[in-house]
Amino acid sequence: MQRKQKPNIIINNLLITDAGSEGVCIGKYEDRIIFVPYVVPGDVVDVKVIKKKKSYYRAVVIAVHTYSLDRVISRCKYFEMCGGCKWQNMNYERQLHYKRKQVIDNFQHIGKFEFPEVNPIISSELIFAYRNKMEYTFSNKRWLYESEMQDVDAGLVDTNGLGFHFPSMFNKILDIHHCDLHDELGNDIRNSVRKYAIDKKISFCNLRTQSGLLRNLIIRTSSTGDVMVILVVTEFNQEVEGLLSFLKQKFPQITSLMYVKNIKMNSSMTDLVAEGYSGNDFLMEEVGDLKFKIAPLAFYQTNSKQAVKLYEAVLRLADVKKTHTVYDLYTGAGTIALCMAKYAKKVIGIEYIESAVEAAHENATLNHIENAHFFAGDMVDILTDEFVALNGLPDIIVTDPPRAGMHPKVVSQLLKIMPQRIVYVSCNPATQARDIALLAHKYVVKEVQPVDMFPHTHHVENIAVLIKRSQD
Ligand SMILES: C[S@@+](CC[C@H](N)C(=O)[O-])C[C@H]1O[C@@H](n2cnc3c(N)ncnc32)[C@H](O)[C@@H]1O
Incomplete structure (x- = not known):
């Protein structure tokens, strides 16, 4: 016997109200959240539900009644197929608005710690042809x-x-x-x-x-x-x-x-x-007057022009002094560490790709920097009590982990080391919020600075500055 097919659920005249995580936009129908890709907040659309969950539906557009004033014409012929530039049909100002909002939402809902008003996002000079x-x-x-x-x-x-x-x-x-x-x-x-x-x-x-x-x-x-x-x-x-x-x-x-x-x-x-x-x-x-040699398979920020702005912001927020020892965790080719070296007493970079660490050493030599030292290995294995005893307690730790964020053991180690200031650079505000939540009983979030490195995508880079709470 043929199974009876359930009728499609169609929702008419759905107002799109927000742009959510993973670049998918959001509308509300009765008490459910409806996730709809490739629309823009302000659109009014009819959608067909393709996935049903208790608290939300996933749906696709079948007709557009009103186009949002924030819409622009996407110029890529693969838009809606490739999945890379999910926001190419949204004007750039609004993209920036929703990226900043993503940071706020993650900090509020995942982090649940107190934080000050998030700074205006630093926009990208190039919005096309920016990837290196x-x-x-x-x-x-x-x-x-x-x-x-x-x-x-x-x-x-x-x-x-x-x-x-x-x-x-x-x-x-x-x-x-x-x-x-x-x-x-x-x-x-x-x-x-x-x-x-x-x-x-x-x-x-x-x-x-x-x-x-x-x-x-x-x-x-x-x-x-x-x-x-x-x-x-x-x-x-x-x-x-x-x-x-x-x-x-x-x-x-x-x-x-x-x-x-x-x-x-x-x-x-x-x-x-x-x-x-x-x-x-x-x-x-x-980057400024510094030169960096990047190994073929090593990480470098994918938007070179914005990398300069990111590093300038990190430098400002780190507030390095000549008396400071700085650790740069997940240093890649040593870029952040070397940008800070001339303002610090000593900088230490840790990174697990050996060729990147070799490049970091070469980069120090290339730029005549003598107070930078680099170590190769997994952060969990390198950042030990012995390592800190040997290399000196840091006044500042800059950490720039991959999307997955820091390993819980690394977070625990930060709580043992307790530097005066932590500058947390992240390309994933969700894992950043998770990690900061673990630090929040000992640290106050002093400043939050989003930077747009990836126009037309929902991705956002974010810097959070954490200051050690006073004992009393
Ligand atoms: C987001 S990148 C940051 C690189 C550098 N700060 C920059 O701006 O160019 C993260 C870096 O962490 C390194 N990495 C990832 N997991 C690691 C781990 N478990 N231990 C040490 N380094 C790691 C990656 O190889 C990559 O170079």
């Missing part, structure tokens, strides 16, 4: 448009693609021919790589089995004009050499051409080594 790093994935079974379906069986459609993962679909790649977050050169390099590989019949990755020669393409640029291309492959052979040689000839602007061999089932790169094919094995970045 793009990572694309090769797939032999790209996402196909409906218009292509009937020609696939006849062999008339090339199913190879090079682009981004569809949101929450690990094995589907959206073939990208233009991305507004990257500059023209980056777009040209990606498209040329795809065309060359297809013309030469080089195999693209099968994402289910992780077989096929070509896996990822990483393009990095820097504020000094450096361009690095890293090809991730399952083996280095003549076909790969041919592709690299083609890139070298076609794009003399490339200053580093590298490849990485990856035969693992996952594409994480922290445990892999980048090999040089031609040019430098680093990128050079500039």
Whole structure:
């Protein structure tokens, strides 16, 4: 017997009132929250419910009755598909408003500690072509448009693609021919790589089995004009050499051409080594009068111009004095530590990617800085009582962990060390709020400064300054 299909739930004339976490907007229907992607607060829409939970529904738009005054026309043809720039249809001023609000909401609802009025967010000078790093994935079974379906069986459609993962679909790649977050050169390099590989019949990755020669393409640029291309492959052979040689000839602007061999089932790169094919094995970045050498697989803030503003804000909020010892946790290539070194007695950076720590040492030498010391390893293992006894109690700790925030053991260690000031830099205000909540009985939040590093996305960088509570 055929099961009776439940009728679709349609909600008419839903007013969108807010922009929530993960970039999805919010409306209210009866006592439920309705999450709707790709709309803008102020829109009035009809939606179809696609997921039902007790306290909320997830829904998609089926008709728009009123367009919000905050709407703009999204310029990307992959908008609503790629999932990268969920707010490209919202004007930039409103994006900034909702990012700042995200910080406030997380601090209020997750953190539940007291904090002062959050500063106006520092906006990004560039709102397009601001990314200095793009990572694309090769797939032999790209996402196909409906218009292509009937020609696939006849062999008339090339199913190879090079682009981004569809949101929450690990094995589907959206073939990208233009991305507004990257500059023209980056777009040209990606498209040329795809065309060359297809013309030469080089195999693209099968994402289910992780077989096929070509896996990822990483393009990095820097504020000094450096361009690095890293090809991730399952083996280095003549076909790969041919592709690299083609890139070298076609794009003399490339200053580093590298490849990485990856035969693992996952594409994480922290445990892999980048090999040089031609040019430098680093990128050079500039922050004020400092130069930074960035290793191929090492972290650097993805918006170089905003990185300068972020570091300026961190420096102001740290209020470093010549008598201070500063620890910079999760230091990457030592950028924050080295920006502070000339104002401090001593700076200590800790980071687990060894090549980044090597670069941090080199960066200290490059900038003639002698009071900076760097250590490689997992934060939990390095930041021990012995380490602090050996390197001196810090007056200030700057911490800039990845999205997951700090390990609870690291937070406990901060509570043991008890520096006068903690400057917590985060790209995820939810985990930042969680961690600060653990520190809040010993620290007061003195200032909160959001910075926009990622226009058109819901992501926000946030700096919180914590001051040790007085004993009485
Ligand atoms: C958000 S980045 C910050 C980098 C640096 N502060 C900057 O502005 O360029 C986080 C850094 O933490 C490092 N990291 C992640 N987990 C770590 C851990 N458990 N121990 C030490 N470092 C870690 C990453 O490699 C990355 O360089």
